Amino acid sequence: MRVHVIGCSGSFAGPEGAASSYLIEHEDAQGRTWRVLMDLGSGAFGPLQKVIDPADLDAVIISHLHPDHYLDITGLEVFWAYHWRDDLGQLPVHAPATLPERISAVLNREGTVPDGVDCSPFEHHTLSDHHRFRIGPFEIETRAVLHPVEAYGFRITADGVTLAYSGDSDTCEALDDLARGADLFLCEAGYIEGRDDRFSGVHLTGRRAGECAERAEVRHLALTHIPAWTDPEVPLTEARAAHSGRITMVRPMDILEVS
Numbered sequence: 001m002r003v004h005v006i007g008c009s010g011s012f013a014g015p016e017g018a019a020s021s022y023l024i025e026h027e028d029a030q031g032r033t034w035r036v037l038m039d040l041g042s043g044a045f046g047p048l049q050k051v052i053d054p055a056d057l058d059a060v061i062i063s064h065l066h067p068d069h070y071l072d073i074t075g076l077e078v079f080w081a082y083h084w085r086d087d088l089g090q091l092p093v094h095a096p097a098t099l100p101e102r103i104s105a106v107l108n109r110e111g112t113v114p115d116g117v118d119c120s121p122f123e124h125h126t127l128s129d130h131h132r133f134r135i136g137p138f139e140i141e142t143r144a145v146l147h148p149v150e151a152y153g154f155r156i157t158a159d160g161v162t163l164a165y166s167g168d169s170d171t172c173e174a175l176d177d178l179a180r181g182a183d184l185f186l187c188e189a190g191y192i193e194g195r196d197d198r199f200s201g202v203h204l205t206g207r208r209a210g211e212c213a214e215r216a217e218v219r220h221l222a223l224t225h226i227p228a229w230t231d232p233e234v235p236l237t238e239a240r241a242a243h244s245g246r247i248t249m250v251r252p253m254d255i256l257e258v259s
């Protein structure tokens with residue numbers, strides 16, 4: 001399994017890249033490559049097109065409906081609805097229940113069908129806690145995590161390897177469960193100790209991400225969702241003080257092997 005980092009800037013697009021979006025790829029036993037896009041935050045639809053033709057996506061999963069995790073799906077919807085190819089079918093999109101109305105509001109229209117076409121380009125599926133579903137070779141499990149809005153983390157397994165993704169979350173039992181024994185734990189560290197202590201129940205710090213990785217005994221902790229105003233060395237140093245295993249800080253266009 002591979003993870004392409006399309007965007008990893010925390011909370012809003014930054015000068016070096018887009019907000020959260022990750023492309024997950026895996027080949028099945030027949031040699032077909034499956035591609036699932038995990039989040040599509042502000043600014044991410046542009047760089048996605050540097051990595052793949054979006055028409056090759058098999059599904060999209062959205063952790064929660066903050067703009068830095070879903071807003072550019074409005075661009076993907078236009079792309080899919082009006083593409084010159086007429087064989088794309090509907091693209092499965094797994095997200096919190098209100099995504100279709102959010103997209104319509106941003107696109108300034110009534111209903112979920114774009115002007116001039118017959119049906120929604122997306123096949124919408126509603127996420128819930130402890131939900132399990134399959135996309136090609138990927139087994140995906142959701143857990144509701146601690147954030148001010150309905151938000152999910154994902155645990156994705158294919159051919160015996162496991163990727164865990166925090167989405168946006170502060171410390172909670174569900175996050176420990178998601179991360180347990182993961183080969184790669186892609187975990188946000190949007191806050192830093194001291195500076196952001198007045199906020200709770202929103203984001204992890206590098207220290208709290210490291211503590212979660214330590215409790216969950218993950219093989220590789222990859223920190224992400226660092227806002228433009230934070231020096232990445234700060235959360236990285238915090239995490240290293242809390243977790244003895246492998247830790248990296250993700251960058252736009254990184255390719256992470258899950259093995």
Ligand SMILES: [Zn+2]
Pocket residue numbers: 010011020066068069168225
């Ligand atoms: Zn976020």
Ligand SMILES: [Zn+2]
Pocket residue numbers: 064066147168
């Ligand atoms: Zn959020």
